[in-house]
Amino acid sequence: MKTKKIFLPESEMPRQWYNIMADMPTPMEPPLHPGTGQPCGPDDLAPIFPMNLIEQEVSQERWIDIPEEVLEKYAIWRPSPLYRAYNLEKFLDTPAKIYFKNEGVSPAGSHKPNTAIAQAYYNKVAGTKRIVTETGAGQWGSALSMCCAFFGLECKVFMVKISFNQKPYRRLMMETWGAQCVASPSSETNAGRTILERDPESPGSLGIAISEAVEEAVNTDGAKYSLGSVLNHVMMHQTVIGLEAQKQMDIAGDYPDVVIGCAGGGSNFAGICLPYVRDRIHGKDVEIIGVEPSSCPTMTKGPFAYDFGDTVQMTPLLPMHTLGHNFVPAPIHAGGLRYHGMAPIVSQLIVDELIQPESISQMETFEAGVTFARTEGYISAPECNHAVAMAIREAKKAKEEGKEKVILFNWSGHGLVDMAAYQAYFEGRLKDHPLPEEEIKRALEDIAPLPKPQQYKASGFD
Amino acid sequence: MKTKKIFLPESEMPRQWYNIMADMPTPMEPPLHPGTGQPCGPDDLAPIFPMNLIEQEVSQERWIDIPEEVLEKYAIWRPSPLYRAYNLEKFLDTPAKIYFKNEGVSPAGSHKPNTAIAQAYYNKVAGTKRIVTETGAGQWGSALSMCCAFFGLECKVFMVKISFNQKPYRRLMMETWGAQCVASPSSETNAGRTILERDPESPGSLGIAISEAVEEAVNTDGAKYSLGSVLNHVMMHQTVIGLEAQKQMDIAGDYPDVVIGCAGGGSNFAGICLPYVRDRIHGKDVEIIGVEPSSCPTMTKGPFAYDFGDTVQMTPLLPMHTLGHNFVPAPIHAGGLRYHGMAPIVSQLIVDELIQPESISQMETFEAGVTFARTEGYISAPECNHAVAMAIREAKKAKEEGKEKVILFNWSGHGLVDMAAYQAYFEGRLKDHPLPEEEIKRALEDIAPLPKPQQYKASGFD
Numbered sequence: 001m002k003t004k005k006i007f008l009p010e011s012e013m014p015r016q017w018y019n020i021m022a023d024m025p026t027p028m029e030p031p032l033h034p035g036t037g038q039p040c041g042p043d044d045l046a047p048i049f050p051m052n053l054i055e056q057e058v059s060q061e062r063w064i065d066i067p068e069e070v071l072e073k074y075a076i077w078r079p080s081p082l083y084r085a086y087n088l089e090k091f092l093d094t095p096a097k098i099y100f101k102n103e104g105v106s107p108a109g110s111h112k113p114n115t116a117i118a119q120a121y122y123n124k125v126a127g128t129k130r131i132v133t134e135t136g137a138g139q140w141g142s143a144l145s146m147c148c149a150f151f152g153l154e155c156k157v158f159m160v161k162i163s164f165n166q167k168p169y170r171r172l173m174m175e176t177w178g179a180q181c182v183a184s185p186s187s188e189t190n191a192g193r194t195i196l197e198r199d200p201e202s203p204g205s206l207g208i209a210i211s212e213a214v215e216e217a218v219n220t221d222g223a224k225y226s227l228g229s230v231l232n233h234v235m236m237h238q239t240v241i242g243l244e245a246q247k248q249m250d251i252a253g254d255y256p257d258v259v260i261g262c263a264g265g266g267s268n269f270a271g272i273c274l275p276y277v278r279d280r281i282h283g284k285d286v287e288i289i290g291v292e293p294s295s296c297p298t299m300t301k302g303p304f305a306y307d308f309g310d311t312v313q314m315t316p317l318l319p320m321h322t323l324g325h326n327f328v329p330a331p332i333h334a335g336g337l338r339y340h341g342m343a344p345i346v347s348q349l350i351v352d353e354l355i356q357p358e359s360i361s362q363m364e365t366f367e368a369g370v371t372f373a374r375t376e377g378y379i380s381a382p383e384c385n386h387a388v389a390m391a392i393r394e395a396k397k398a399k400e401e402g403k404e405k406v407i408l409f410n411w412s413g414h415g416l417v418d419m420a421a422y423q424a425y426f427e428g429r430l431k432d433h434p435l436p437e438e439e440i441k442r443a444l445e446d447i448a449p450l451p452k453p454q455q456y457k458a459s460g461f462d
Numbered sequence: 463m464k465t466k467k468i469f470l471p472e473s474e475m476p477r478q479w480y481n482i483m484a485d486m487p488t489p490m491e492p493p494l495h496p497g498t499g500q501p502c503g504p505d506d507l508a509p510i511f512p513m514n515l516i517e518q519e520v521s522q523e524r525w526i527d528i529p530e531e532v533l534e535k536y537a538i539w540r541p542s543p544l545y546r547a548y549n550l551e552k553f554l555d556t557p558a559k560i561y562f563k564n565e566g567v568s569p570a571g572s573h574k575p576n577t578a579i580a581q582a583y584y585n586k587v588a589g590t591k592r593i594v595t596e597t598g599a600g601q602w603g604s605a606l607s608m609c610c611a612f613f614g615l616e617c618k619v620f621m622v623k624i625s626f627n628q629k630p631y632r633r634l635m636m637e638t639w640g641a642q643c644v645a646s647p648s649s650e651t652n653a654g655r656t657i658l659e660r661d662p663e664s665p666g667s668l669g670i671a672i673s674e675a676v677e678e679a680v681n682t683d684g685a686k687y688s689l690g691s692v693l694n695h696v697m698m699h700q701t702v703i704g705l706e707a708q709k710q711m712d713i714a715g716d717y718p719d720v721v722i723g724c725a726g727g728g729s730n731f732a733g734i735c736l737p738y739v740r741d742r743i744h745g746k747d748v749e750i751i752g753v754e755p756s757s758c759p760t761m762t763k764g765p766f767a768y769d770f771g772d773t774v775q776m777t778p779l780l781p782m783h784t785l786g787h788n789f790v791p792a793p794i795h796a797g798g799l800r801y802h803g804m805a806p807i808v809s810q811l812i813v814d815e816l817i818q819p820e821s822i823s824q825m826e827t828f829e830a831g832v833t834f835a836r837t838e839g840y841i842s843a844p845e846c847n848h849a850v851a852m853a854i855r856e857a858k859k860a861k862e863e864g865k866e867k868v869i870l871f872n873w874s875g876h877g878l879v880d881m882a883a884y885q886a887y888f889e890g891r892l893k894d895h896p897l898p899e900e901e902i903k904r905a906l907e908d909i910a911p912l913p914k915p916q917q918y919k920a921s922g923f924d
Binding site: 001002003004005007009010011068071072075076077087105106107108109146149150168169172173175176177178369370373374375376377378379416417419420422423426 | 463464465466467469471472473530533534537538539549567568569570571608611612630631634635637638639640831832835836837838839840841878879881882884885888
């Protein structure tokens with residue numbers, strides 16, 4: 001019988017995270033202070049994050065040891081299995097070999113705990129009593145809630161209101177793990193109250209929720225803020241995915257021709273691909289594709305520019321592919337892929353042409369998800385369906401070209417708490433929402449006055 | 463670092479199911495024809511099940527080969543990991559070692575696909591085009607839907623109406639896998655119409671849904687019926703759980719003092735325990751506990767008697783612990799544990815004192831589930847919380863007695879699609895529903911006129 005899953009024993013779990021900043025051909029540009037426009041120092045970030053994570057954020061060390069306490073919690077589901085999608089291959093009648101890394105086996109159902117555990121641990125060590133964060137679709141909020149429970153920390157989550165109302169199960173997961181979850185915009189922060197005064201019916205957005213969480217963290221004794229994507233240290237924590245995948249692909253006796261991940265803030269994509277980007281920097285022939293929704297085309301249509309991470313302009317300015325901090329995408333079902341920006345590391349690697357961004361429309365992703373469920377069994381989260389759809393595209397291309405191609409993608413999480421999106425698909429209520437160029441231009445006007453990074457390219461403005 | 467999970471390579475997956483009928487100290491009593499009251503022959507069952515499964519139902523062979531095609535699908539998530547619950551042990555400050563088998567890693571989130579794959583395969587081989595079944599909480603219906611998709615079979619699921627309305631995500635999972643799911647009682651069958659005439663607002667029950675599914679299967683060309691629990695061949699298919707656990711416990715270097723499973727129809731419990739019952743028959747000192755809700759106390763309060771599997775009295779009479787085919791438990795959140803009967807194999811083993819039944823009340827099970835989630839991460843299905851609660855009881859007892867005890871329980875599935883039950887718990891809407899003795903007596907009057915098995919004991923009548 002052919003081996004379906006490749007497991008690593010716990011003793012083979014990576015002992016270090018990979019920090020790509022040590023290897024990037026173009027050095028990263030610094031975050032800028034939101035008030036002064038000058039590069040941020042550690043002291044500027046200290047009210048928001050504990051110093052040990054700030055050190056990781058700026059570290060140039062290639063390998064950073066994973067603490068024993070973090071490894072112990074990782075062992076609840078890591079190393080995650082690498083799958084060979086034989087049934088999907090057969091269905092597609094493709095000569096391609098399709099592998100996927102199953103990050104859905106974590107108790108929260110996604111890759112998010114990879115960094116949540118690390119962040120909860122470092123906060124605990126630094127004396128934090130309470131972590132405040134935001135969540136959109138709910139994957140991040142639930143992951144952090146669980147990991148705060150593991151380390152005895154309080155956790156408060158501002159959840160984008162429309163999601164809060166549509167996804168009661170997500171909120172209940174957070175409460176089961178002991179966290180407090182409130183709908184954002186809320187009346188608990190200045191940021192929230194300001195938005196509610198303007199629009200009492202505001203459905204909320206990730207940008208608003210970030211503003212609320214940062215404000216509360218900064219103003220509460222013993223509290224810190226935590227972000228589940230975008231930042232350098234988050235990308236680094238996620239590299240356990242790719243480091244494991246490399247060992248598992250070695251066992252399988254294959255090396256990927258193409259590595260695929262869906263990308264919202266960029267963390268699961270960075271997790272699978274950064275160790276392969278390193279290979280590519282060292283001359284390996286591997287294509288690396290990040291996939292986003294065509295109705296929120298941050299990487300494919302947004303310029304590389306300095307922009308705020310949040311709507312109320314409280315966060316530092318980050319150099320990233322962005323559609324502007326006021327951008328609100330169409331109401332597509334794409335979970336965490338609806339963010340206006342993209343991780344600076346991923347953005348810089350796109351500028352340096354080490355990563356190739358692609359976009360896919362909503363209908364194709366759900367079609368792919370249903371095909372995947374009926375062949376491989378697992379029901380993907382809507383964001384994850386973007387990676388599945390791109391893998392299927394690559395497998396079909398391989399068939400057309402008659403080439404045996406090795407495809408690896410990150411299956412970032414299951415969709416069992418997101419079935420309402422499938423319902424909309426089955427009931428014919430979903431459609432594609434390609435973004436008109438005028439809307440992109442309008443969205444980008446917000447960032448036009450901001451400083452420009454050195455590597456700035458005005459793609460998307462043209 | 464201590465090993466958290468014990469994996470088996472796919473090459474170590476059991477190649478045979480264990481059929482305890484070859485080893486039972488008291489031979490099983492036969493099913494009786496619902497019309498004549500005479501023992502059923504294979505021909506009586508042929509309109510309902512394919513002959514290859516009927517053969518398994520009555521087989522006395524100790525080991526039955528698992529077909530290659532079934533093993534291939536099992537490999538999607540099997541062998542499932544065996545966990546050591548270090549974090550729970552630490553929280554309870556117990557000298558006990560707590561192990562659990564994680565059956566929640568299947569794409570459907572429970573142990574149910576262990577038999578669904580086998581049943582879909584054998585039906586496919588026998589020429590069945592369409593499988594009809596029922597589901598209560600939805601675990602079984604979703605598992606069978608997935609497995610029918612794997613083998614290209616049509617699938618129709620009658621889902622108990624109250625569940626159908628409360629759990630839209632379960633229905634959507636079935637539809638994602640390509641099945642048709644209708645609320646029961648429906649107007650599509652005589653059984654359903656009869657019930658609806660009497661009570662148009664009927665919330666449905668498992669007994670009614672079984673009647674509908676059997677009726678449609680019998681009356682449709684190329685269709686067969688499938689049951690997700692209770693029957694001998696279902697118990698046998700689930701033994702992969704216990705057979706794997708035995709190998710994994712060997713690797714861990716421990717042998718369980720006590721083996722625990724929650725029991726509704728009995729299949730996940732049989733799955734983990736039957737290989738250990740065999741050890742016990744051969745003189746091993748191992749305690750085996752099946753746990754049920756105290757408001758549906760089939761094993762602990764129901765007599766061992768002949769009873770129908772369904773409400774409309776279409777199924778053969780089975781010798782089992784039962785509360786009577788018209789019994790409707792209180793509206794507790796216990797998923798699949800609300801069935802009036804218990805698998806004949808499990809029932810006979812209780813009569814023979816090889817298995818010890820226990821009951822636990824609702825509040826204790828949810829308290830246990832929350833403790834488990836906050837220590838071990840995973841959120842259990844409500845039925846599964848019964849096993850967790852019993853494991854915690856045993857661990858506390860070990861602490862009181864100062865004994866190092868080895869506890870093994872089956873974690874039959876996650877609760878991510880059952881979060882409404884947790885909501886009710888957090889909102890203080892749950893309470894215990896101990897069943898008054900008068901109600902038990904009333905429920906049992908339905909079965910009093912039926913034939914009695916040889917081993918009949920009138921427990922519950924006193």
